[in-house]
Amino acid sequence: MNACPNEPSRRTLLSLATTAGLAATLGTLPAFTASAAPVRPAEDAPVAGSSRHGLWWQAPGDEGSLIEQGLPVGNGRIGALASNDPGRELLLITDATMWTGGLNDTLDKDGQFPYGRADFGSFTLLARLTVDIPDHDLGAVHGYRRDLDLSQGLVTSSYVRSGVTYRREMYASHPDDVIVLHFTQSGGGRYTGAITLTGTHGEEPTSAESFGAILANGLRYGAAVKASGTDGKVTVDGSRIDFTGCEELTVVISAGTNYAPDAAAGFRDPSLHPERLARTKVRKVASESGDALRRTHVADYRALFGRFDLSLGGSTAGQRELNTWERLHARTRDHVPDPELEAAYLQFGRYLMISGSRDSLPLNLQGLWLDGNDPDWMGDYHTDINLQMNYWMADRTGLSQCFDTLTAYCLAQLPTWTKLTKELFNDPRNRYRNSTGRTAGWTVAISTNPHGGGGWWWHPAGNAWLCNSLYEHYEYSQSPAYLAKIYPLLKGACEFWEARLLTHTLRGTTKEVLIADSDWSPEHGPLDAKGITYAQELVRTLFGNFAAASSLLKRDAAYADTIAGMRKRLYLPQVSPKTGWLEEWMSPDNLGETTHRHLSGLVGLFPGDRIRPDGTAPKEIVDGATAQLTARGMNSFGWANAWRSLCWARLKDGEKAYQLVINNLRPSSGGSNGTAFNLFDIYEVEKGRGIFQIDANFGTPAAMTEMLLYSRPGLLELLPALPDAWAASGHVTGLPARGGFVVDLKWRNGWPTSLRLHSVGGRTTTVAFAGHTRDVVLKPGASVTLKGFDR
Secondary structure: OOOOOOOOOHHHHHHHHHHHHHHHHHOOOOOOOOOOOOOOOOOOOOOOOHHHHEEEEOOOOOHHHHHHHOEEEEOOOEEEEEOOOOOEEEEEEEEOOOEOOOOOOOOOOOOOEOOOOOOOOOEOOOEEEEEEOHHHOHHHOEEEEEEEEOOOOEEEEEEEEOOEEEEEEEEEEOOOOEEEEEEEEEOOOOEEEEEEEEEOOOOOOOEOOEEEEEOOOOOEEEEEEEEEEEOOEEEEEOOEEEEEEEOEEEEEEEEEEOEOOOHHHOOEOOOOOHHHHHHHHHHHHHOOOHHHHHHHHHHHHHHHHOOOEEEOOOOOHHHHHOOHHHHHHHHHHHOOOOHHHHHHHHHHHHHHHHHHOOOOOOOEOOEOOOOOOOOHHHHOEEOOOHHHHHOHHHHHOOOHHHHHHHHHHHHHHHHHHHHHHHHHOOOOOOOOOOOOOOOOOOOEEEEEOOOOOEEEEEEOOHHHHHHHHHHHHHHHHOOHHHHHHHHHHHHHHHHHHHHHOEEEEOOOOOOEEEEOOOEOOOOOOOOOEOOOHHHHHHHHHHHHHHHHHHHHHOOOHHHHHHHHHHHHHEOOOOEOOOOOOEOOOOOOOOOOOOOOOOOHHHOOOOOOOOOOOOOOOOHHHHHHHHHHHHHHOOOOOHHHHHHHHHHHHHOOOHHHHHHHHHHHOOEOOOOOOEEOOOOOEEEEEEOOEEEEOOHHHHHHHHHHHHHHEEEEOOEEEEOOOOOHHHHOEEEEEEEEEOOOEEEEEEEEOOEEEEEEEEEOOOOEEEEEEOOEEEEEEOOOOOEEEEOOOOO
16 A cells, blocks of 8 residues: 555654653553463452443444444453444454554645545554354344343343343453353354455455554555364354354454554564464464453453442432333433442443453544444544543542553653654744744644644644643653653653743733733634633642642752742733633633533633632632632533543532533434434434544543542542432442542431541541541551541
8 A cells, every 4th residue: 555645754753862762761662462371360350349330232233323322341451342233243452553544744724634535544443353154143032131240340231032031241351362252052042154354455365364464654454264163163264264063153353453663664563464463362362262262351450450449329210110211211211310220330331441441552533343444533542631530430439450551652742742842833824823933842733633743723722731631640650750751741841831931911001910821712612812721720730749849859949939929920810890701711701502512611620629619718719719610511522521520529409410411421313412222322413424532432431530539739629519319329449539548438318427538648638528527648558547537
């Protein structure tokens, strides 16, 4: 195939070598590689509470609607959507690195980045696999059921045909780096049918068991399948694998690319042959029994899933009898809380996080799951809310390891982000260029891809928001090594803003403040406004984080003093005398859409901490933020509802926060906003057309945890926004808190009954509830139990 027109040139790659070497020393993303055989548990581990963690349906997924009906599996690198149809199992297989496009470093005539599939690129499918069992058509079976066991990371389906119970189990194993389908039966049945593996980009298959090809941008990719049966025959016949008379059947799939997180190598590993490696992986795994493979997967999955548990109270027997889709409809129709369903929705988000974010690229707009090669917005990394929201839940629900992919991605992209900023940001056609004429450090576009490239418009404050997300991860872990790893990102972003900020004299005064240069408050209003609240708040937080990191690491003291001085001079938004809202622009007028989906003017409320209803912020500022949030409304897209819910939780209004969670649980119909059959969040892009966008599946659980605990270094506030629906009784264990603590909390009638606090690096904090506070001092690794919260 021809080279992609945006593929980096040799000169470009050589110029990146120095900064790429720096990124390599900081740590990079693991790639599709060979690995040693994992340790295999001898026995199944006991699983507690699995009934609370089960989702189930009474129909398979339709092949034409798999994005809404297919069940997802993934090991953090490869994933699949599965139909679970008895007679024709279909898997749509992805690899997080299966991207078209390239560096995309030639600006359009307006000084912005091209944003199309041919230049910026797109996330795409890697393969399709079908398992056809002709005499098991859905009409020929009865008692069909499929389950997603969130506690073990297993998708199963079962049915009865001619008195025989057939069962299949599916998962994506992280230790073995493969997708596994295991078919069993009880009652003397047999499996006869065919397996077909095909590509999605017009590839010529190498054989029935594998294929490989190269995209136009030079990305090599490949896939392989291996099948083994018990008491039957498995043979290769042309383009398919036939199985005949098998009591059991195990199908193993591997797939991957030669993407590498190395800017100097053009993000490719030329020594890696994906098809060959995929064949090696499936050949090694195929010699293991189905039970051994499942035990290995479950043990690995449970090590992450089991860190956190949640009960929001009990549901009724009638609610438990309903399948998941019926249960969602009943919750919306009857307006009766279903606490176990709501807790399971949070755990479904954790399942997606474990399945979609380990040892590869971070979760994009699609997560790890596709139903075609043309996702909206290319399935990219949107840096003005969506990428950040994808990771709000990770630390808050005990999945800090899954956050590492975002950190590694930013480190791997830093060399190209820095180079593109230096060479292109001050292009005279760029309306967002620095009026100072200076540029330094790095920033990003609204959209980014895995090749170091940007898409759509420049996003000056995107660097600050990414850095603030990375620093918040440090606040949970308290790891100096991690802080040192992200320090170059923080410093480079500060250098960018040092060159960008303008001195401005406030009208009617002699006071001089620093304001951001011309920008757009995502994603509405004027395109060239100075001092937008969005940038002012994010940069203020960035400067504070950098100063703290400099002090902790004992680096760049003089520069940290400079940044701290600039932070003190930053303009902060006021309340409009016209609207009563916190101003989103340096104007008393509302220059945008009143009910717009974004809350860009409220980033100081969430994810920031500056605006709090606890006396630490002026009352008029809190009231102004509340007024703006109220005006935005309670019905929007899923991710926008999640952000609203988080903001209401910060304002301690549990009922509004809860209502927004429930709004997101409404069943989607005809493409409307809401939850799909398979619990994916649906985004109505236009009347009658809804798409899957994963951010709400993570943002909504994040909001639920903020209703149970507000934390920042030095403060833990218990049950700050507990809604009536969850107040009767509940518990959460393994709930992480900023400042380096993990919380186990029980409550009854809206009141804490016990609290266990464990330090994972934190030493001092204050625990607060209902106006009462307790100071706690712990050594790292130590725990304390607090009681006496009775009324």
